[in-house]
Amino acid sequence: MTTPAERYEAAQRRAQRPALTEFAEELDFALDPFQAEACDALERGTGVLVCAPTGAGKTVVGEFAVHLALRQGRKCFYTTPIKALSNQKYNDLVQRYGTERVGLLTGDNAINGDAPVVVMTTEVLRNMLYAGSATLQGLSYVVMDEVHYLADRFRGAVWEEVIIHLPDSVTLVSLSATVSNAEEFADWLVTVRGETTVVVSEHRPVPLWQHMLIDRRMFDLFHDAEAAQKHDVHPELLRYHREMLRRVELAGSRNGRRKGPYRPEIVERLDREGLLPAILFIFSRAGCDAAVQQCLAAGLRLTGPDERVEIRTIVESRTKHIPSEDLQVLGYWEWLDGLERGLAAHHAGMLPAFKEVVEELFVRGLVKAVFATETLALGINMPARCVVLERLVKYNGEAHVDLTPGEYTQLTGRAGRRGIDVEGHAVVVWAPELDPRHVAGLASTRTYPLRSSFRPSYNMAVNLVASVGISAARELLESSFAQFQADRSVVGLARQVQRNVDTIATYGAETTCHLGDFDEYFDFRVRIAERERTIARQGAQQRRAAALESIERLRPGDVIRVPTGRRAGLAIIIDPGVGGRGFSEPRPLVLTEDRWAGRISGADFTAAVEPLGRVRVPKQFNYRSAQDRRDLAAQLRRLEIEPASRGRSRSRSRDVTDDHELDQLRAAMRRHPCHQCPEREEHARWAERRWRLERDTEALRGKVANRTGSLARTFDRVCGLLTDRGYLSAAGTVTDAGRTLARIWSETDLLVAECLRRGVWDKLGAADLAAAASILVYEARRESDDRASIPRGEVSDAVDATLQLWSDLREDEDSRGLQLTRELDLGFVWPVYRWARGESLTKVLGSVHGLEGDMPAGDFVRWSRQVLDLLGQLADAPGASDAVRRTARQAMAAMTRGVLAYSVMA
Numbered sequence: 001m002t003t004p005a006e007r008y009e010a011a012q013r014r015a016q017r018p019a020l021t022e023f024a025e026e027l028d029f030a031l032d033p034f035q036a037e038a039c040d041a042l043e044r045g046t047g048v049l050v051c052a053p054t055g056a057g058k059t060v061v062g063e064f065a066v067h068l069a070l071r072q073g074r075k076c077f078y079t080t081p082i083k084a085l086s087n088q089k090y091n092d093l094v095q096r097y098g099t100e101r102v103g104l105l106t107g108d109n110a111i112n113g114d115a116p117v118v119v120m121t122t123e124v125l126r127n128m129l130y131a132g133s134a135t136l137q138g139l140s141y142v143v144m145d146e147v148h149y150l151a152d153r154f155r156g157a158v159w160e161e162v163i164i165h166l167p168d169s170v171t172l173v174s175l176s177a178t179v180s181n182a183e184e185f186a187d188w189l190v191t192v193r194g195e196t197t198v199v200v201s202e203h204r205p206v207p208l209w210q211h212m213l214i215d216r217r218m219f220d221l222f223h224d225a226e227a228a229q230k231h232d233v234h235p236e237l238l239r240y241h242r243e244m245l246r247r248v249e250l251a252g253s254r255n256g257r258r259k260g261p262y263r264p265e266i267v268e269r270l271d272r273e274g275l276l277p278a279i280l281f282i283f284s285r286a287g288c289d290a291a292v293q294q295c296l297a298a299g300l301r302l303t304g305p306d307e308r309v310e311i312r313t314i315v316e317s318r319t320k321h322i323p324s325e326d327l328q329v330l331g332y333w334e335w336l337d338g339l340e341r342g343l344a345a346h347h348a349g350m351l352p353a354f355k356e357v358v359e360e361l362f363v364r365g366l367v368k369a370v371f372a373t374e375t376l377a378l379g380i381n382m383p384a385r386c387v388v389l390e391r392l393v394k395y396n397g398e399a400h401v402d403l404t405p406g407e408y409t410q411l412t413g414r415a416g417r418r419g420i421d422v423e424g425h426a427v428v429v430w431a432p433e434l435d436p437r438h439v440a441g442l443a444s445t446r447t448y449p450l451r452s453s454f455r456p457s458y459n460m461a462v463n464l465v466a467s468v469g470i471s472a473a474r475e476l477l478e479s480s481f482a483q484f485q486a487d488r489s490v491v492g493l494a495r496q497v498q499r500n501v502d503t504i505a506t507y508g509a510e511t512t513c514h515l516g517d518f519d520e521y522f523d524f525r526v527r528i529a530e531r532e533r534t535i536a537r538q539g540a541q542q543r544r545a546a547a548l549e550s551i552e553r554l555r556p557g558d559v560i561r562v563p564t565g566r567r568a569g570l571a572i573i574i575d576p577g578v579g580g581r582g583f584s585e586p587r588p589l590v591l592t593e594d595r596w597a598g599r600i601s602g603a604d605f606t607a608a609v610e611p612l613g614r615v616r617v618p619k620q621f622n623y624r625s626a627q628d629r630r631d632l633a634a635q636l637r638r639l640e641i642e643p644a645s646r647g648r649s650r651s652r653s654r655d656v657t658d659d660h661e662l663d664q665l666r667a668a669m670r671r672h673p674c675h676q677c678p679e680r681e682e683h684a685r686w687a688e689r690r691w692r693l694e695r696d697t698e699a700l701r702g703k704v705a706n707r708t709g710s711l712a713r714t715f716d717r718v719c720g721l722l723t724d725r726g727y728l729s730a731a732g733t734v735t736d737a738g739r740t741l742a743r744i745w746s747e748t749d750l751l752v753a754e755c756l757r758r759g760v761w762d763k764l765g766a767a768d769l770a771a772a773a774s775i776l777v778y779e780a781r782r783e784s785d786d787r788a789s790i791p792r793g794e795v796s797d798a799v800d801a802t803l804q805l806w807s808d809l810r811e812d813e814d815s816r817g818l819q820l821t822r823e824l825d826l827g828f829v830w831p832v833y834r835w836a837r838g839e840s841l842t843k844v845l846g847s848v849h850g851l852e853g854d855m856p857a858g859d860f861v862r863w864s865r866q867v868l869d870l871l872g873q874l875a876d877a878p879g880a881s882d883a884v885r886r887t888a889r890q891a892m893a894a895m896t897r898g899v900l901a902y903s904v905m906a
Contacts, residue, residue, distance in 0.1 A: 740879030
């Protein structure tokens with residue numbers, strides 16, 4: 001029983017914080033200290049920044065902001081980074097407050113947008129702010145869930161735009177994963193938003209245990225909590241790791257390449273240990289699908305009869321809107337078989353409806369094991385008892401890179417369901433190249449700095465100028481978190497410059513020579529080295545020019561040797577790649593000895609290429625056909641061609657001989673008095689150290705100058721380009737063309753506006769417009785070695801005109817030191833063209849250009865949604881012609897059918 005004193009204190013707290021007391025009484029759990037602290041700050045009227053681990057319950061603070069807004073008769077916007085999170089949060093709030101008081105705005109969905117509580121993606125709020133939407137009236141609170149997304153290099157700027165532009169009357173609730181520079185981020189929030197309370201919690205409500213799975217044995221990564229703090233790996237694990245390395249080394253010499261982990265055994269082991277449900281992260285879409293197939297082939301079943309009936313009932317109700325003729329091409333029956341056995345994949349290549357079903361079944365405990373890519377770690381509510389990491393390397397779109405400590409924590413943070421599990425488990429699958437000490441470092445590191453990715457864009461520039469004018473816009477940019485971090489870093493750089501200056505002075509004393517001015521003598525040595533590098537560079541350029549010229553003389557069937565690069569070795573020319581549209585130099589299409597076919601870069605050739613032989617390439621040769629590649633490669637292997645010489649080329653040494661200027665410099669150096677000094681080389685070593693330090697110091701000074709006001713200078717260059725192109729007037733006001741650009745929300749915003757101004761799309765039909773617009777939004781997951789084909793006629797003309805506009809724009813950007821408009825990708829033209837013409841999903845998904853095969857349904861839906869979004873903007877763009885507006889609406893209607901119609905409605 002409570003004492004009278006305790007009852008009195010409780011009454012006092014209720015009187016001081018009535019809203020928090022009321023909110024807490026509605027919950028079926030007690031608030032954690034960090035939740036109570038953050039909510040208390042909100043009720044006091046300050047903004048809050050809450051940093052806490054995944055699953056700690058920081059969204060409760062956002063829900064309290066919703067409670068406050070409704071209690072005050074005001075509005076609250078709840079923003080999330082992705083549509084799936086928005087949909088999930090909308091459903092959560094509807095259950096609590098009812099459909100009348102909660103709305104949803106995601107671009108795809110617009111439900112009750114005038115409600116007092118609206119869940120939306122961050123981009124939607126940014127667009128509202130720039131448009132001066134009437135919906136903002138009465139707004140009192142904005143919750144920014146997953147605010148650490150502002151570090152995202154593609155979308156992060158949106159978060160900073162919103163934070164900067166929100167009215168001062170709005171209280172900001174920022175919810176973030178744990179970051180190590182929370183105080184720095186909070187200091188910036190104080191400068192732009194006013195008083196902000198920082199609440200940081202490192203506590204996980206469900207303890208997380210780290211393990212490694214080696215062969216069939218599971219080891220604890222750490223012996224105890226104290227060892228975890230010291231990064232001390234469990235001794236038994238280290239001993240077994242060394243033993244397994246010896247076994248692998250012995251087995252490798254006999255059996256060759258080691259096979260990867262056998263997924264069914266891993267799942268069965270987790271089931272025996274009571275660690276299901278589990279998420280098994282595999283950083284490959286194909287790997288996730290293959291893992292499910294492995295488990296099915298092994299006869300793995302994790303569900304009982306009643307669960308299978310429930311699963312089928314849910315699946316059929318959630319997919320009844322998908323046309324039956326499309327189910328086969330979507331792999332519906334194989335997918336359903338996996339679900340009924342408690343197994344599923346989850347990745348961006350899946351149909352959104354399928355992913356949503358997997359998420360629902362997993363949350364209900366009906367699907368026990370999900371093989372997922374890292375996209376599942378982006379905040380969707382799918383906690384598990386156990387998380388398994390098969391590898392600690394992932395492909396980031398450009399290269400295979402190691403997981404960072406922050407990514408490791410984000411992924412393993414899924415383990416442990418609050419209110420269900422008493423502990424969570426993270427399991428790393430052992431491989432010979434994986435040292436347990438590296439895993440320990442990832443698991444123990446708590447340094448995840450938040451770095452801004454903010455930069456001015458064309459759309460941002462015209463919107464800023466329209467709303468506040470150029471001068472005030474520059475000041476707003478200078479108040480961004482990016483500039484805040486840049487200015488802080490300048491302090492450290494300036495200190496380093498001063499230290500370097502002091503060191504340079506000490507080096508100067510060591511270069512004093514009694515025979516003469518050693519600085520003057522050393523200058524000769526520097527100039528000689530620079531001249532040698534220039535001559536060598538010129539020679540390399542000449543050899544490269546000769547190589548490119550020789551490539552242009554090649555014919556189909558010529559056998560050549562590729563000297564460098566990933567495809568080094570003999571190859572057959574299929575197409576010399578000369579004059580290909582969109583390329584500045586030849587990119588030959590070749591077939592190599594190992595039956596790989598694709599285009600190689602001219603950079604792989606360092607000298608003139610001579611044919612070593614010829615083979616006949618059949619007229620109907622299809623380099624995408626495995627059989628055709630196998631047959632032609634067999635001809636290549638039958639040729640008798642001598643292996644490449646291993647002798648080193650002497651061309652570089654010849655480049656620097658017989659040069660008159662170089663001879664004069666060497667003679668002048670030898671005549672200098674210091675050349676005779678017996679301590680000449682000792683002086684020279686100190687002089688070189690000083691010279692290198694002076695050069696580094698100048699670079700640091702340049703960084704200081706560049707970082708100070710760097711965003712404002714970029715903004716000035718952007719405005720200069722927009723003024724020259726007629727989007728801003730000489731007086732610094734927005735023109736009619738600029739008002740069109742202000743309503744284009746795309747990575748290629750200015751190029752879209754240019755296409756509208758030049759009438760590129762005026763004569764197109766519905767399918768033609770959808771296809772032509774696709775090149776402005778689509779980006780292949782990986783760089784293609786070939787140029788996609790496109791339909792002939794009006795589409796081809798529009799694409800050519802767009803490519804020319806892009807080329808002109810990139811040239812203009814390069815001259816100003818800007819890199820804002822990415823290269824265009826034609827890989828989605830055929831799929832969207834065929835879909836808009838009414839062709840079947842089977843034909844559409846098989847029409848993707850390239851060697852990787854058919855396009856996954858999820859990718860098709862995702863990119864089609866983006867095309868639809870751009871078409872919607874064209875239909876409403878103030879500067880678009882009536883013909884383009886009308887055709888854009890027709891294209892949207894033509895595309896919104898079948899799986900895409902369902903996905904847009906979902």
